[in-house]
Amino acid sequence: MRIDKITLTNFLSHEHSEIQFLGEINVIVGQNGAGKSSIIDGIVFSLFRTHSRGNNDNLIRKGSNKASVTLHLSNEKDKIEIIRDIRSTTEDRLIRNQIPVARSATVVSNEIEKILGIDKDIALSTIIVRQGELDKILENFQDIMGKILKLESIEKLIDSRGPIVEFKKNLENKLRELDRIEQDYNNSKKNLEEKRNRVLELEKDRKKLEDEIKNLENQITELKKQFEDYEKKRNQYLELTTILKVKETKLNELNKSIEELRRQTENMDKLEKEVNELDNLKNFRLKFEKYEVLSRSYMEISNNILNLEKEIEEYEKAIKRKKELEPHYLRYKELERKLEELQPKYEEYLKSKLNLDSKLNLKERLDKDASEFSKDIDRIGNLEQIMEEKRKRQLDLRAQLGKVESLISEKNEIINNLSQVKGETCPVCGRPLDEGHKQKIVEEAKSYISRLELDKNELEEELKKITDELNKIEKEYRRLSNNKANYDNIIKQLRKLNEEIENLHNRIEALKDIEEEIKKINGEIKDLKQYYEEFMRLFKYDEKELERKKVRLDEMNKKKVEIEKEMRVLETELQGLDRKELENKISDLERKKKILDEMKKKRGVLEDYIGQVELLQEDVKKLKEKLNIIQFDENKYNELKTSLDVHNASLKEKENRKSRVEGELDSLGKDIEEISNRIKNYELQLKDKEKIINGINKLEKIRDALGERKLQSYIIMATKQLIENNLNDIISKFDLSIKNVEMEIMQKTSRGKGSGGNIVIYTNNGDTLPIVSLSGGERIALSIALRLAIAKALMSNTNFFILDEPTIHLDDQRKAYLIEIIRAAKESVPQILVVTHDEEVVQAADYVIRVEKRGNKSFVREET
Numbered sequence: 102m103r104i105d106k107i108t109l110t111n112f113l114s115h116e117h118s119e120i121q122f123l124g125e126i127n128v129i130v131g132q133n134g135a136g137k138s139s140i141i142d143g144i145v146f147s148l149f150r151t152h153s154r155g156n157n158d159n160l161i162r163k164g165s166n167k168a169s170v171t172l173h174l175s176n177e178k179d180k181i182e183i184i185r186d187i188r189s190t191t192e193d194r195l196i197r198n199q200i201p202v203a204r205s206a207t208v209v210s211n212e213i214e215k216i217l218g219i220d221k222d223i224a225l226s227t228i229i230v231r232q233g234e235l236d237k238i239l240e241n242f243q244d245i246m247g248k249i250l251k252l253e254s255i256e257k258l259i260d261s262r263g264p265i266v267e268f269k270k271n272l273e274n275k276l277r278e279l280d281r282i283e284q285d286y287n288n289s290k291k292n293l294e295e296k297r298n299r300v301l302e303l304e305k306d307r308k309k310l311e312d313e314i315k316n317l318e319n320q321i322t323e324l325k326k327q328f329e330d331y332e333k334k335r336n337q338y339l340e341l342t343t344i345l346k347v348k349e350t351k352l353n354e355l356n357k358s359i360e361e362l363r364r365q366t367e368n369m370d371k372l373e374k375e376v377n378e379l380d381n382l383k384n385f386r387l388k389f390e391k392y393e394v395l396s397r398s399y400m401e402i403s404n405n406i407l408n409l410e411k412e413i414e415e416y417e418k419a420i421k422r423k424k425e426l427e428p429h430y431l432r433y434k435e436l437e438r439k440l441e442e443l444q445p446k447y448e449e450y451l452k453s454k455l456n457l458d459s460k461l462n463l464k465e466r467l468d469k470d471a472s473e474f475s476k477d478i479d480r481i482g483n484l485e486q487i488m489e490e491k492r493k494r495q496l497d498l499r500a501q502l503g504k505v506e507s508l509i510s511e512k513n514e515i516i517n518n519l520s521q522v523k524g525e526t527c528p529v530c531g532r533p534l535d536e537g538h539k540q541k542i543v544e545e546a547k548s549y550i551s552r553l554e555l556d557k558n559e560l561e562e563e564l565k566k567i568t569d570e571l572n573k574i575e576k577e578y579r580r581l582s583n584n585k586a587n588y589d590n591i592i593k594q595l596r597k598l599n600e601e602i603e604n605l606h607n608r609i610e611a612l613k614d615i616e617e618e619i620k621k622i623n624g625e626i627k628d629l630k631q632y633y634e635e636f637m638r639l640f641k642y643d644e645k646e647l648e649r650k651k652v653r654l655d656e657m658n659k660k661k662v663e664i665e666k667e668m669r670v671l672e673t674e675l676q677g678l679d680r681k682e683l684e685n686k687i688s689d690l691e692r693k694k695k696i697l698d699e700m701k702k703k704r705g706v707l708e709d710y711i712g713q714v715e716l717l718q719e720d721v722k723k724l725k726e727k728l729n730i731i732q733f734d735e736n737k738y739n740e741l742k743t744s745l746d747v748h749n750a751s752l753k754e755k756e757n758r759k760s761r762v763e764g765e766l767d768s769l770g771k772d773i774e775e776i777s778n779r780i781k782n783y784e785l786q787l788k789d790k791e792k793i794i795n796g797i798n799k800l801e802k803i804r805d806a807l808g809e810r811k812l813q814s815y816i817i818m819a820t821k822q823l824i825e826n827n828l829n830d831i832i833s834k835f836d837l838s839i840k841n842v843e844m845e846i847m848q849k850t851s852r853g854k855g856s857g858g859n860i861v862i863y864t865n866n867g868d869t870l871p872i873v874s875l876s877g878g879e880r881i882a883l884s885i886a887l888r889l890a891i892a893k894a895l896m897s898n899t900n901f902f903i904l905d906e907p908t909i910h911l912d913d914q915r916k917a918y919l920i921e922i923i924r925a926a927k928e929s930v931p932q933i934l935v936v937t938h939d940e941e942v943v944q945a946a947d948y949v950i951r952v953e954k955r956g957n958k959s960f961v962r963e964e965t
């Protein structure tokens with residue numbers, strides 16, 4: 102595999118760098134800190150997800166939150182692409198020939214180790230050489246060989262506590278387990294056989310039971326039919342006997358009742374004769390009652406006749422008096438009518454009089470108000486004149502006040518202006534304007550102002566007084582003006598009132614006579630009132646009613662005579678009979694009649710019973726005939742029933758036995774299935790037994806083969822030989838004074854010391870030299886040769902060699918030597934990557950990659 106390309110995104114100082122490695126010797130050159138080693142870090146991180154810069158976050162370019170590296174590798178067959186991300190949600194991926202083959206960090210790393218044919222540790226200690234570590238391989242040769250040979254791992258493998266022994270123990274345990282299983286297997290087989298035999302036995306039983314059950318079922322069906330038929334007959338028999346019993350009981354009861362009823366009604370005819378007398382006796386009682394009614398009516402009618410005679414006498418008297426009073430009554434009525442006719446006008450007369458009185462009162466009040474107001478009205482003209490004068494004076498005072506105030510402000514202005522006057526002449530008087538003159542003018546002005554102030558005060562006082570007076574007069578004037586309006590209104594009312602009073606006077610005059618007439622009528626009515634009232638009291642007595650009463654009196658007298666007659670007849674009929682005795686006799690016979698009625702009812706019942714007895718006797722006869730026909734035998738019925746029960750019980754017992762057999766068969770079936778499965782399972786497990794025995798034997802053999810004397814010494818021999826051959830081959834190409842190199846490789850001792858090695862150098866003269874005696878250049882050459890030899894010996898598919906700053910700490914001579922060695926190494930390894938700050942190393946390159954830092958970002962430029 103060779104490295105074709107790497108893409109770094111936000112990785113260390115690279116924001117986005119895509120670097121191709123197109124040459125055999127690719128030199129990456131640039132200033133310190135330019136970002137060269139970052140490219141190697143990118144390659145190592147892509148291959149093994151490891152680095153030497155602390156945690157993964159340190160790899161992310163400052164200012165970014167995630168980083169990504171993509172590495173392209175190839176050989177003749179395959180193209181590999183590895184993508185690793187830091188702090189991203191996507192997983193690491195490995196794409197082979199454009200097909201994703203692995204995902205996740207560990208899987209990708211394992212796959213890469215397989216593809217390269219070298220593990221991470223060996224690669225990092227051989228073909229990837231970090232700054233200043235080139236000849237470290239010579240010092241660490243022993244350790245590195247130990248890692249390569251991995252003999253400790255083999256020892257661990259065959260140790261008595263190692264995995265092979267452990268695995269063998271496991272297999273032995275399994276074998277023991279299988280022996281136990283085999284025993285179980287044999288037992289199970291025996292058990293299965295027994296169970297199968299038992300199944301055959303049970304199936305036979307079942308068959309036998311099934312036949313017996315069928316037979317029994319047929320018998321039961323036949324028996325059931327017979328029993329059901331007989332049961333029907335029994336039900337019929339029971340029904341008929343029950344009815345017969347009921348009817349016979351009833352018949353007995355009826356016969357007893359008939360006997361009793363006959364006994365109770367034996368005296369009935371004798372009693373009937375006695376009771377026949379009752380109607381006769383009741384007839385006499387009716388007559389007694391009628392006589393009593395008649396004598397009550399006689400008394401009543403006699404009383405009524407007396408009363409009616411009195412009433413007729415009263416009527417005759419009243420009618421006579423009524424006739425005498427009638428003219429007074431008629432006159433009274435006439436006067437009443439007249440009074441009624443006069444009443445409306447009289448009421449009008451009275452109302453007009455009242456109205457007149459109230460109007461006269463109102464007139465008197467208004468006359469008084471008018472005379473009051475007329476005094477005020479005379480004052481209005483007077484007040485108008487006074488107001489006129491006062492207003493004139495008010496105007497005059499205001500004008501004077503204005504004048505005084507303007508003089509005051511004029512003088513004040515003179516005082517104020519005087520201080521501002523420039524020049525030497527007085528603006529008031531034209532005299533020279535010195536301080537004395539100024540003061541004089543001010544004093545004069547001030548005394549004039551104080552005089553004016555006095556005048557102003559006087560004027561203001563008088564103005565206030567006049568204004569107050571005027572306000573009062575105006576208020577009074579407003580009141581009087583108001584009164585004037587009221588006065589006019591009263592005069593208008595008085596005019597209307599006088600007119601109305603006159604009209605009322607005229608009307609009262611016209612109606613005056615009616616009052617007199619009414620007085621007269623009332624006088625006469627008063628005189629007639631007693632006759633009128635007496636007449637009204639007698640009003641109800643009239644001739645017709647008197648006539649009706651007389652007719653009724655006649656009728657009543659006639660009725661009285663008739664009653665008397667009837668009473669005489671009854672007295673004769675009832676002569677010699679005692680009322681009380683009669684009543685006793687009647688009540689005795691009535692009691693007997695009740696007894697007779699009871700007897701009659703019983704007789705009815707008796708006859709009904711006799712009819713029923715006849716019908717029942719007929720029924721009983723018929724029922725007995727029917728029972729004779731049925732011919733039911735209870736013993737036979739019981740025999741049938743018992744036989745059916747016995748058969749059913751036997752059937753049930755057999756069915757129970759059959760279900761027990763089936764239950765056992767069912768459980769046996771399950772057991773057989775379970776045992777068969779177990780046997781199959783055992784067989785499956787036992788199949789491995791032979792394999793396990795073989796395995797144990799093989800493990801024993803492997804352990805032996807892996808022992809010190811066999812595989813380990815072979816590995817050491819083979820590896821030693823291979824590396825040695827490769828090393829000598831490479832050295833021969835390097836043109837050194839070394840003829841030959843031998844490697845001593847040691848095996849792990851019984852004291853536990855690890856495996857390792859030492860290097861012995863033979864010069865062209867055939868002398869041996871220790872490594873410490875080599876020159877610096879020879880050390881570098883040997884280091885590179887050894888690294889390449891190991892890589893080749895491991896049959897790795899890496900085919901690239903990386904050197905990071907190999908010239909560091911080298912003097913010029915050694916540097917030149919290194920360049921030559923790198924050139925020569927080309928023959929042993931197809932692709933070399935060298936990182937250097939040293940322009941000289943560029944001479945070795947056939948492809949140059951320049952890295953430089955601008956700001957804090959690394960930029961890459963390739964040149965061929």
Ligand SMILES: Nc1ncnc2c1ncn2[C@@H]1O[C@H](COP(=O)(O)OP(=O)(O)OP(=O)(O)O)[C@@H](O)[C@H]1O
Nearest residue numbers: 113114133134135136137138139159160161162163
């Ligand atoms: N996470 C990061 N983000 C940005 N820059 C970083 C980050 N980590 C390291 N650097 C810077 O990246 C630069 C490149 O480092 P690198 O080791 O690749 O340099 P170099 O070219 O190999 O230098 P030298 O020859 O001195 O070893 C350094 O200047 C370092 O400070």
